[in-house]
Amino acid sequence: MTPPDDLPDSAFEQVRPAYGTGSLAEIMPSVAAVLGVPATADVLGLRESLDGVDRVAVLLVDGMGSYQLPLLPGLDGLAARTLTSGFPSTTPVSLVTLGTGVPPGQHGVLGFTSRMPDGRILNHIHWNDDPPPARWQPVPTVFERAVAAGVACTQVTRPEFEGTGLTVSAYRGAAFVGASTLDEKAAGILGALRAGPGIVYGYHGDLDRAGHEDGVASPAWTAAAREVERLVAMLVDGLPPRSALLVTADHGQLNVPPTTRLDVSAIEGLAAVAGEPRVRYLHVAPGAQEDVQAAAASLFGSSALVLSRTEALEVFGPVADRNLGRIGDVVIVCLDRVVALASAYEPPSVGRLVAYHGSVTAAEMTVPLLSSVRGSQ
Template sequence: MELPTLSGQGHLAEVVPSVLATLGVPGCVDTLGLPDAAGVCVLLIDGLGSELLRVHADDAPVLTELAKATLTVGCPSTTVAGLAAIGTGVASGEHGMAGYTFEVPGCGVLNALRWREHPGGGELDLRPEDVQPLPTTFERAAAAGVEAVVVAEAKFANSPLTRAVQRGAEYRGVYAMGDLAAETLRALRESPGFCYAYHGQLDELGHRYGPGSPAWVMQLRQVDRLVELLVDGLPPGRVLAVVADHGMVALGANVIDIDVTPELRSGVRAFGGDPRVRHVYTEPGATEDVLATWRSVLGPRAWVTRRDEAIAAGWLGPRVSDRVRPRFGDVIAAARDDFGMLRRTAEPLESKLIGQHGSMTPAEQLVPLAIAHR
């Protein structure tokens, strides 16, 4: 089975280096052709894929008008990897935040959102700065004398994931869409610099009710109003760049439960990923047998490949460091269409979600880049 590739598109990891280049940060290059600016805000709308925006254009007229480019997000198309791409300026093969859950060799499988062992929930002795040691884009901005501000939910202010991918910024915690808009505009008015703002509720409702559901559409309309408020309030010389970390699909009835499928567990010592993309960590010497079994059982419902083949296809970006290579499965299974690889026993909450993401389909990979400036 031929693997999909990511060639011919800009990448989410290029956004902040391009922003920093326009602000004069040494070593950064603007590969996206952004407007010159004295200050820039990158607003990330979690879960807003380009295909979803196209289908629901009438519900988001401001975003639709501003969205002039499309980016890819790479593998896995998940929030953890997307936030790390924003926060480091490199793809998953270098930053190593390999998804919702992934194995850190010698430590166990990490749930990167909860920063706990997966699936058991026990503590892991892992410092975020060790898991993701690369300098963040916020640290690079600050080192060049450019003020860096993060505007996001207050509950995430001191989280391990924030430390891993957003350290170096002044964190301004907010509680709703109103103070998200107000605090973002305040950051842009106060002084020239780099502001990153995050909105996560569209993704939450997509998971719970499904992308395109009435609740999701209502939230999309609110997101469009948020963007309109920011555009209307932009001070002179400022740029707003709206992006997303991934798209989303609604799972159909065609799913498989790994926990009750013995063939899929044979020769496997651990699982990572999520229902749309699975890291399969094999027992020594078992990789080829596991690969053959997973290909046979899943058939055309998924791309099932060796890690090195996924790297060669560009799934993990142009470079893959030896430090993070083992975090990606010996075998990687990426779902096609509306297929899902559930673990109802080990992951009961995740397995109940309607909307999912992580794989290599256009619905998950393609995100808009919308630009406004004064």
């Protein structure tokens, strides 16, 4: 049974990515600008609230969208504002957007999976060195730019993520600290802050996992939310002088009942399927564009936007030529509580999840930016 996540009607309104003004892409450049990294801009206006700070920790809580925040009352004491993710609103896209400080169209990580030029499908989560990360994602990270300017950078995340394609694409330049448990993550982040001025990035993924497996607001998700509150409390209590903690997320989530899961596999004319259930990339056989797009529009009706690649481009930000082919010839953007499964192209486990994300609804696209500052005393 799908647990109720009690989302209001506003959670299903469409939200455009706020590239250049208030998206994930502006967080790290704004932090870097406050700490004196050349050629970076404090677009988010952090300087006033971070006056006197010379070290900043940014903690990303996977899956903690703005519409999930009311279910984490332990975070109420932090100053809060709302940003958007990039598009699609999914983990690999958001992590690289955060780390590079540019929209997805520029860095090229454009979905959970993408079709490579040779026809293979790249899963950005299960990715090592094929293709080489710096070739697939060549945009320098904010961490590289900061280190080149003499600002120390550290990343604190699970040990098994060291050296993966996604880690290299998003955070290269930052020294790696492996941490599995909550206590280890808090110790790693606080230890790096106490070591001296600089930027510290931390990642916590358990809330997202609980949502996918059991649903937002399920008992397992609620237990994971209490752990997030505990981690943030440890960090706030342990902040050394002249430091700040920023807490954000890569996306929100929404629960999808079994009755609204449509499968694109039977559409004729498909050459490959990539993306993810809330944003599908259909790569079509030569001459099949119109037929595939019409079949997808008929299947989904008003429950999705069915767009050509050209029609979809603007939500990615400016798209570099090298990245155009990573977007499907037809793009399905699901609305409401609907997903586009692709049972013939991906593992059955994808269709057994409870909560999903990736699309343009406010529940998925809006993320918080929370802050706590400890001054010089």
